[in-house]
Amino acid sequence: MSEHDYILVGAGVAAATVARKLLEADRATSILILEAGPRVPERDRRGWWNYVIDGSKPYDFARDKKHEYETVGGTFWDFYDNRVMAYGGSTLHWGGWSLRLQPEDFHMHDNTGEGVNWPFDYWALHHYYHQAENQLSVCGQLSESWNSHRRDQEYPVPAFKWAAPDGEMYRAFTDLGIEPGLMPIARYRKCMMTGTCKYCPLGGRFTAQHLLDEIESDPRHKELRIACRATVRRIIADSKSKVSGVEYLDNDGNVYTASAARVVLCSGAYESPKLLMLSTSSFWPAGIGNQNDLVGRFIVSHSMLFARGHQKGNAECWLQEYDFPTIMSRTYDSPAYQREGKLFLFRNRAIPKFDFAEMMIQGRRRDEIERLLAGAREVELQGFLEEKGRFDDRLTLGEGRNQFGLPFTRVSFSRPPEVLAQAHNRLGLMQAVVERMNYTVDRQLTKVDHPGGHHTTGTCRMSHSARDGVVDPNLRVHDVDNLYICSNAVFPTGSAVNPTLTLTALSLRLADHLLGRPYQDAQQPLPQKKSKANA
Amino acid sequence: MASTDPHAIGGSYCCEQIDSALLPAEPAPLSTEQAESLWKVFAAIGRSWKNDFSRTDSAGMRSSWFEFVTLRCVQSPSYLAEYENAVEVLAELTRLYNEEIAYEKLFYGIGPIKTQPRTRLEHCKCYVVNEFIKVQIVASGFRGFGGKNRAMNYNGFVRGTRYNRIEGVREFMPPKKNRRAK
Numbered sequence: 094m095s096e097h098d099y100i101l102v103g104a105g106v107a108a109a110t111v112a113r114k115l116l117e118a119d120r121a122t123s124i125l126i127l128e129a130g131p132r133v134p135e136r137d138r139r140g141w142w143n144y145v146i147d148g149s150k151p152y153d154f155a156r157d158k159k160h161e162y163e164t165v166g167g168t169f170w171d172f173y174d175n176r177v178m179a180y181g182g183s184t185l186h187w188g189g190w191s192l193r194l195q196p197e198d199f200h201m202h203d204n205t206g207e208g209v210n211w212p213f214d215y216w217a218l219h220h221y222y223h224q225a226e227n228q229l230s231v232c233g234q235l236s237e238s239w240n241s242h243r244r245d246q247e248y249p250v251p252a253f254k255w256a257a258p259d260g261e262m263y264r265a266f267t268d269l270g271i272e273p274g275l276m277p278i279a280r281y282r283k284c285m286m287t288g289t290c291k292y293c294p295l296g297g298r299f300t301a302q303h304l305l306d307e308i309e310s311d312p313r314h315k316e317l318r319i320a321c322r323a324t325v326r327r328i329i330a331d332s333k334s335k336v337s338g339v340e341y342l343d344n345d346g347n348v349y350t351a352s353a354a355r356v357v358l359c360s361g362a363y364e365s366p367k368l369l370m371l372s373t374s375s376f377w378p379a380g381i382g383n384q385n386d387l388v389g390r391f392i393v394s395h396s397m398l399f400a401r402g403h404q405k406g407n408a409e410c411w412l413q414e415y416d417f418p419t420i421m422s423r424t425y426d427s428p429a430y431q432r433e434g435k436l437f438l439f440r441n442r443a444i445p446k447f448d449f450a451e452m453m454i455q456g457r458r459r460d461e462i463e464r465l466l467a468g469a470r471e472v473e474l475q476g477f478l479e480e481k482g483r484f485d486d487r488l489t490l491g492e493g494r495n496q497f498g499l500p501f502t503r504v505s506f507s508r509p510p511e512v513l514a515q516a517h518n519r520l521g522l523m524q525a526v527v528e529r530m531n532y533t534v535d536r537q538l539t540k541v542d543h544p545g546g547h548h549t550t551g552t553c554r555m556s557h558s559a560r561d562g563v564v565d566p567n568l569r570v571h572d573v574d575n576l577y578i579c580s581n582a583v584f585p586t587g588s589a590v591n592p593t594l595t596l597t598a599l600s601l602r603l604a605d606h607l608l609g610r611p612y613q614d615a616q617q618p619l620p621q622k623k624s625k626a627n628a
Numbered sequence: 629m630a631s632t633d634p635h636a637i638g639g640s641y642c643c644e645q646i647d648s649a650l651l652p653a654e655p656a657p658l659s660t661e662q663a664e665s666l667w668k669v670f671a672a673i674g675r676s677w678k679n680d681f682s683r684t685d686s687a688g689m690r691s692s693w694f695e696f697v698t699l700r701c702v703q704s705p706s707y708l709a710e711y712e713n714a715v716e717v718l719a720e721l722t723r724l725y726n727e728e729i730a731y732e733k734l735f736y737g738i739g740p741i742k743t744q745p746r747t748r749l750e751h752c753k754c755y756v757v758n759e760f761i762k763v764q765i766v767a768s769g770f771r772g773f774g775g776k777n778r779a780m781n782y783n784g785f786v787r788g789t790r791y792n793r794i795e796g797v798r799e800f801m802p803p804k805k806n807r808r809a810k
Contacts, residue, residue, distance in 0.1 A: 139699040145784040146762050257798035273802075286796045288783035410774035414781035414797040449773055450765040454758045456736045459678045459773075466773055 097123040097316075099607075100339055100353040102325045102368065104128035105182020106593060107359035107579040107600045109304035110228065114604035116314050123316035125351055126305075127341050129324040129364075129497040130155050130179035135302050141294040150292045152186065155179040157502070161495045166486070167507030168543055170394075175546040176361060178497055180321050181302035183361070184593070186291055188417055189279040189298045191231040192437075192590040193222045196242055197428040201481070201586045205432045208481040209585045212557050212566040215242070218598045219615035222246075225597035226277075229299045233277030239423040242618075250280055258411045259420040262440050262474070265529035266422060276421045276439060279593075288416040324498035328356060328372040328381055328576065336381070336576045342498055355575045355607065359600075362392070362549040362582040363502050367490055369553070369563070369570075371500065382553070382563050382570040389489055391482030391551035392504060393587045396516055397542040398436070398476035400523035401444075402532025407470035412447040425519070426479075426589045434479050434515045435589035438523065441473035472532055474523050478516050479589040480508070480544065482551040506544065516541040548592050550584035567606050568599065579603050637733045638749050641720045648744030650755065651709035655702050658711060665715045666697060670760050672731040679764065679772035692767035692786075693760070707755065713748055714756040
């Protein structure tokens with residue numbers, strides 16, 4: 094008999110969402126959440142002032158250190174600032190950008206001949222996306238053309254207003270046939286636009302901490318336990334088709350085992366595959382679910398594109414007023430661009446930036462600061478370029494363990510020349526926007542950057558068959574009855590947008606499955622018949 | 629006594645060489661006198677950069693500053709010893725020059741201190757003056773710049789109780805007919 098109904102490994106948005114929905118159905122559900130990282134105080138005033146004064150945040154120590162990862166392969170894989178290993182996970186530092194995947198993202202192979210399809214289509218997630226947006230309190234506007242498939246699903250919160258510097262880019266976009274849109278952002282409590290999103294003093298931006306705190310403090314949830322500094326080091330397999338629980342360490346290195354009827358890995362795209370690889374046994378010599386050597390493969394993230402420009406004057410004295418971008422466009426995140434690589438565009442909200450305090454600290458007087466403020470101005474258009482996962486690009490275990498006992502990470506990633514060529518082609522388009530805005534392009538700072546691991550996906554991808562992936566359409570590890578993965582790792586394609594909203598939707602969908610409820614599939618709209626006038 | 633170095637600012641206390649790390653102190657609150665002395669520095673920053681809020685403080689500058697220095701003192705690592713040092717530095721500078729010249733030298737005569745502070749004067753600049761400047765800017769001081777084009781919001785600025793009835797940022801209003809691209 095298992096001690097718990099569920100063990101959830103990791104305490105980020107996936108675990109928080111799954112746990113909350115399970116407990117809503119039955120408050121007495123026994124759930125053990127094991128998080129390797131620590132609890133970081135939320136809305137701590139001294140911690141917030143430290144952030145304002147010197148930029149340090151209370152969770153900075155919970156990131157990967159340089160010696161804890163290795164990038165091999167032909168293209169540098171950037172681990173810097175990728176994730177936070179703590180209670181609440183990477184939502185402690187995320188920007189809150191919350192976009193749905195587009196319908197075509199689920200049919201990559203059908204549409205391009207490359208990559209793979211998701212084992213279900215957009216309509217399987219349509220209602221869960223709406224629930225996720227309500228959970229995260231996403232603000233946005235429905236009127237944009239790429240939202241047409243949302244039908245009547247309004248955003249729960251109205252969008253932020255356009256910032257003054259957006260106007261130039263708005264006009265350039267429309268002149269070039271690019272549709273401007275407002276970035277959907279996850280709020281949670283009332284946002285007062287303090288511009289300190291990375292450590293909000295009010296809890297205005299959603300973090301999984303809020304959700305975990307809510308369910309943990311609910312007196313009805315007597316069988317919920319959340320343990321931090323509890324590093325799971327292997328999953329215990331009872332047989333080829335069943336796991337009995339996990340083995341984990343506490344902060345002092347003491348070893349414990351915990352048993353559960355079901356185990357769900359909510360550990361992100363790095364730790365989920367590593368834990369499978371570490372869980373070797375006579376039943377699984379290469380690690381659980383790794384019989385076809387697919388665990389850790391197809392690793393992919395977004396490549397970053399930057400187009401920077403400058404002009405001589407800033408008569409309007411524009412500077413950063415929000416800490417998130419407002420203007421964006423999904424014009425190139427559409428079916429026509431899927432074969433060559435979709436592109437998601439957004440303005441760098443931190444430019445133009447003006448640091449009054451630094452000018453004063455340098456000893457500059459008032460009139461000099463005023464002159465500098467009205468002096469040169471910069472703009473930067475940024476883009477996420479979708480890349481397609483490849484078999485040879487993979488994540489494996491590094492040598493050594495970090496401060497939380499998690500194994501180091503090694504990534505081998507090589508971007509093919511044709512993808513780099515496509516990226517430069519897209520960069521040309523972005524430069525055209527900057528030039529249309531009457532800025533001079535800064536050639537040195539206009540570039541295709543290496544992939545940043547912030548949006549890593551694919552390392553335990555979904556598939557119908559164990560030959561093609563690690564988990565099935567229900568997120569259950571192939572051939573194992575009671576082991577699931579709920580993280581970005583399961584995405585078969587990375588798309589061109591941030592993954593967190595999709596992860597939250599998948600978490601809600603998984604919870605329905607775990608509860609034995611039918612999935613809330615939406616009806617796919619029928620193709621519209623062309624009228625005689627349009628024929 | 630003033631230093632014999634013609635380029636040095638201050639006297640023997642200001643020029644005393646000390647370790648660059650934060651001066652150690654047990655967490656404890658400021659005394660009223662210490663707080664008032666430090667408030668004078670904060671107010672002088674406002675006067676010097678023409679962000680004079682001494683007559684009206686509807687933006688809550690004083691309460692933001694007071695919360696900041698209180699937290700700096702009563703939680704670890706405590707800044708109490710740094711604030712005590714700053715009070716003594718200002719006292720010496722005021723004795724040697726006069727109050728306004730003391731602030732002039734403190735704000736404009738030392739530079740940003742890119743390396744670690746090495747003297748009591750540099751500690752005052754690094755751990756007190758520089759931080760007070762940052763607090764003042766985010767607590768609405770940024771609005772002192774830009775004239776009619778002044779910003780409405782800034783990173784770190786927390787709007788007051790009327791936050792949902794006044795505009796948060798300088799806005800762009802797209803033309804109605806062009807709100808969706810063709």
